[in-house]
Ligand SMILES: Nc1ncnc2c1ncn2[C@@H]1O[C@H](COP(=O)(O)OP(=O)(O)O)[C@@H](O)[C@H]1O
């Protein structure tokens with residue numbers, strides 16, 4: 023030992039060489055890792071954009087989506103950058119002055135020009151999809167419907183974006199794209215595991231969509247949609263009930279209680295103390311209300327609230343018809359529906375109403391109890407408690423809550439057990455739940471049928487592994503130098 027120490031002391035190279043090797047080794051490792059990190063780091067993030075207008079029956083919303091340019095085909099990469107709510111009613115309400123439908127969009131489209139960088143304007147696809155309000159208008163008057171679509175088209179063409187068309191989407195599309203949206207945002211599609219069903223409640227229609235492995239799906243082709251996404255096959259059951267959105271359902275329920283000629287209607291679905299004069303024509307002004315439509319609707323009546331939730335539900339139940347079921351099982355109105363398979367995400371008006379009523383996490387029984395209590399609260403008290411809420415919504419929450427209860431239980435056949443599989447949602451990871459995102463992903467081919475190849479390791483994992491292997495090599499190298507060194511120096515000594 024003493025001899026060796028002496029040799030080291032005699033050899034001034036010993037420590038200098040070891041230090042040099044260590045410094046060089048560390049420098050080499052740092053250089054290697056830095057190069058690996060820089061080489062694999064994504065280039066300065068470039069974003070792309072897409073714009074979809076949701077022309078609903080009650081209002082129009084402009085959605086701007088954004089995604090990293092290189093990651094188009096990855097799930098969960100597209101997110102909502104901005105939403106602009108168009109002032110005024112839905113485009114289907116402009117039947118008396120169709121040109122104003124287009125004009126109503128201008129403010130939001132100007133806003134979109136500011137949210138999308140100028141250099142991206144020309145390549146940004148722009149779509150408009152109209153839903154049940156326009157479906158109803160096309161049934162009432164195809165010519166006026168075309169004029170409204172022509173008017174929005176004219177304004178959208180005048181924007182700097184890449185206009186891709188304005189059309190009425192089908193109920194199946196509305197349901198299926200809503201399903202794609204929530205499952206894409208949840209990052210469930212790539213995993214190929216369980217998916218979430220979609221429940222959408224609008225003003226004029228409502229949609230139910232869920233994946234099913236039922237053999238019996240062949241029973242009803244019009245309710246079946248198939249997709250191959252990221253290498254997985256999905257068979258979806260979907261149905262859109264036209265005239266069963268909450269505004270049309272309210273008209274149906276009211277029309278069914280009203281008798282033309284009567285000067286008042288005592289309505290259990292409105293709070294006690296509520297009293298508003300209405301014209302019969304406002305109730306019957308919809309192709310959804312067929313039966314009992316009088317020739318002369320120029321009469322008015324006083325709409326008086328009675329505030330009784332269970333009577334309200336009885337009244338609502340009468341708008342679901344049961345003409346007999348020609349399939350193995352049905353929801354309502356003779357429409358085929360396989361056994362429901364949860365979990366479910368319930369959005370749009372399902373969320374707005376249940377969130378207002380503080381009913382997003384209650385049991386079915388708890389929900390019924392709270393509805394009884396809300397409906398029996400006098401109208402003046404309700405107004406006092408919620409001064410900031412739009413009075414039209416406020417007045418309708420007793421009806422809307424009961425309608426949701428009835429639609430989900432009497433209609434879709436949710437039970438006390440399956441009720442808890444429903445989550446009332448507005449947004450997922452910052453993007454609104456709704457059909458628009460799924461619509462854009464589909465039209466821009468952003469969801470591939472087959473799973474794209476991806477590197478075996480994520481970037482962080484790759485760098486860590488590289489660092490670890492380099493360190494191991496370096497430590498082995500140091501040990502071997504250390505164990506070889508005395509022999510070398512001894513040999514030198516002998517010579
Ligand atoms: N804060 C809110 N509270 C209650 N209802 C709301 C609220 N915001 C929107 N709604 C309702 O949500 C529904 C949205 O429907 P919409 O998408 O316009 O129709 P559709 O999908 O049938 O074409 C309308 O009935 C509207 O009144």
Ligand SMILES: [Ca+2]
Nearest residue numbers: 078153224370
């Ligand atoms: Ca809608």
